[in-house]
Amino acid sequence: MSNQVQLLVTPTKALVDDKVDITVERLAPGQPVTLHARLVEGTARFQSYAHYRADDTGRVVVAKQPSLGGLYAGIEQMGLFWSMQPSPGQKPGLRLRKKDVSTPFLVEVSVHEGNVAVMGEKNLACLATKTIERWYLGDDVKRIPVKEGRVRGTLFLPPGKGPFAGVVDIFGSTGGLPEYRAALLASRGFAALALPYFGYDDLPENISDIDLDYFEEAVDWFLSLPNVRIRGVGVLATSYGGHLALCMAVYMNKVDAVAVIGSYTAVVGNPLPYKSKVLPCARFVLDQVIFTKEGFAYSGNLLEDTTKDPGRKACIQVEKTQCPIMFVAGEDDLNVKSVLYANQAIARMKDHGKTNYTLLSYPWAGHLIEPPYTPHCGVCYHAVYDKCVLMGGEPKGHAAAQEDSWHKILDFFRAHVGSSAHSKL
Structure with a gap:
């Protein structure tokens, strides 16, 4: 459908120290949304979320617009990544470390209606989603x-x-x-x-x-x-x-x-x-x-x-x-x-x-x-x-x-x- 919410991520495959541009389009002007990121590495589960409000054109540009709440606030292009926390139910003291560098971290970014707390929620209605590959091992290394x-x-x-x-x-x-x-x-x-x-x-x-x-x-x-x-x-x-x-x-x-x-x-x-x-x-x-x-x-x-x-x-x-x-x-x-x-x-x-x-x-x-x-x-x-x-x-x-x-x-x-x-x- 032409009015379906779009989630744009550039690049979808990059090294872990590269920045990522995340944009949400085709929202209603001023529409509140929550961006949610999830990562699974072995038995470890991490996630983050942030609240945004669409501009007058119905867009959220993470690198230019402030998060209004969640796990970070303000303009933070990579906030969804560095603000990740262990998901509820994980053991205390969990540290995110890549054990097998031949595989990437797979980060699933999703968009949800309204400014909601999503930590631990499993079945929230999703407006759009993308999976991002974050690598330590570059091509041909x-x-x-x-x-x-x-x-x-x-x-x-x-x-x-x-x-x-x-x-x-x-x-x-x-x-x-x-x-x-x-x-x-x-x-x-x-x-x-x-x-x-x-x-x-x-x-x-x-x-x-x-x-x-x-x-x-x-x-x-x-x-x-x-x-x-x-x-x-x-x-x-x-x-x-x-x-x-x-x-x-x-x-x-x-x-x-x-x-x-x-x-x-x-x-x-x-x-x-x-x-x-x-x-x-x-x-x-x-x-x-x-x-x-x-x-x-x-x-x-x-x-x-x-x-x-x-x-x-x-x-x-x-x-x-x-x-x-x-x-x-x-x-x-x-x-x-x-x-x-x-x-x-x-x-x-x-x-x-x-x-x-x-x-x-x-x-x-x-x-x-x-x-x-x-x-x-x-x-x-x-x-x-x-x-x-x-x-x-x-x-x-x-x-x-x-x-x-x-x-x-x-x-x-x-x-x-x-x-x-x-x-x-």
């Missing part, structure tokens, strides 16, 4: 499992022969092999190595059994590939992985640039063997963890004081590295005092006349700063604690941090990793 010596992981290569700037991607204390960020890095032009270090394949089962030599072996293997620029690699790391990345910057001259997100700046938890020495650590003080009345763990005070011995001796000597370091920190990080630790490291660099640092500090952002438009996760189940842990942040501010930091991280690695003057030809 190669995914190659890695089992070389001790090194385990997944290599992602962009289309073409290269050589490409190489980035090693490391996550934190949840272990295993997350691939989604490395896949997205490759989709943006980098050779990317998703590098697990415990809790995967035949790697150590416990985080306490790792050593820094493993990471050096991974860098050496990565740089031996003809697809990777020979001069050096970048390292992107989150949370517990951040202190490992900073150690790589200090002790390995093949590291060109490091970006750490929500990171400690001391060796933490356990001493870290490297070659013939053992790097001392700042211990975790478990009785400093505070539990809320809901049973959630606040672990911001978990680490012993790094301004006094013995914790001070564990501080990583970032002032000795020549490579640039980018610290990304949420000012409401309730899991790691990442702004405090970043500033401690920067102070040491300044004391030694160093200027090779950047601090991206974001108000209202929590611990899990992910690629753009990832739903905010303020409380996350953590297998190490077997508890839900407070991560901090609020959705809108956290979304702004994710979008801004991701593009700055990409530019940072483009500027500093694998100078073409030293590339393999």
